[in-house]
Amino acid sequence: MTNKERASLAVAALKKEYPDSICSLTYHDPLQLLISTRLAAQCTDLRVNMVTPKLFSDFPDVCAFADADISAVEEDIRTCGLYKTKARDIIAMCQMLRDEFGGKVPDTLEELTRLPGIGRKTANLVLGDIFHKPAVVVDTHCIRLTRRLGFHNLKDPYKIEMILKDALDPKESNDFCHRLVLHGRAVCDARKPKCEQCCMKEFCETYLENEKNS
DNA sequence: ATCCCGAGGG
DNA sequence: CCCTCTGGAT
Structure with missing residues (x-):
């Protein structure tokens, strides 16, 4: 065959x-899908969905994450595992989104994979689910x-x-x-x-x- | 002990 | 190619 x-x-x-x-991660905008997918590394999406309501309430947008205190982000996502690298990545990613991408999540594989903590897997997921491109x-x-x-x-x-x-x-x-x-x-x-x-x-x-x- | 919708670095 | 990061569930 x-x-x-x-x-x-x-x-x-x-x-x-x-x-x-359906995508089993809960999200309301491209940034939330990007962050939820990053959090899903070595962790069930069920657990991601448990921490994101408080996380996205504490940090509602790109600028809030970009200016966040890292220990506050770590505390919100701790039970997802790998929390130190994930917190560092998410803040660095939002700083780059704010400073180089006008606060918007980009829509190409090349730009997405430039973001700290975003590899091909997460980039392709965003391309498919948010921008409806073949992925x-x-x-x-x-x-x-x-x-x-x-x-x-x-x-x-x-x-x-x-x-x-x-x-x-x-x-x-x-x-x-x-x-x-x-x-x-x-x-x-x-x-x-x-x-x-x-x-x-x-x-x-x-x-x-x-x-x-x- | 092994796996969970990974990414980065050596 | 390998290793590391990490808590939670089974």
């Missing part, structure tokens, strides 16, 4: 299983699921992004990645995947391989 065929099967199966591909968001779920399905046998997120970009219809890629996350949490989790209830088992390489050996 080619990756294009695999992609087409996976897109259809996930679309049926998860009709609305392949390669996070821990995307890496794990596309590998199990048989798209690749890689670890490098950039290489995986290129392979998926090549295999996917650009109009579908953003929703596809969101649905991979939903499926990764609900069924194809890292520790104990529930293969018997998976909507993609009939063409999943890992499942088929395990069946053959049992």
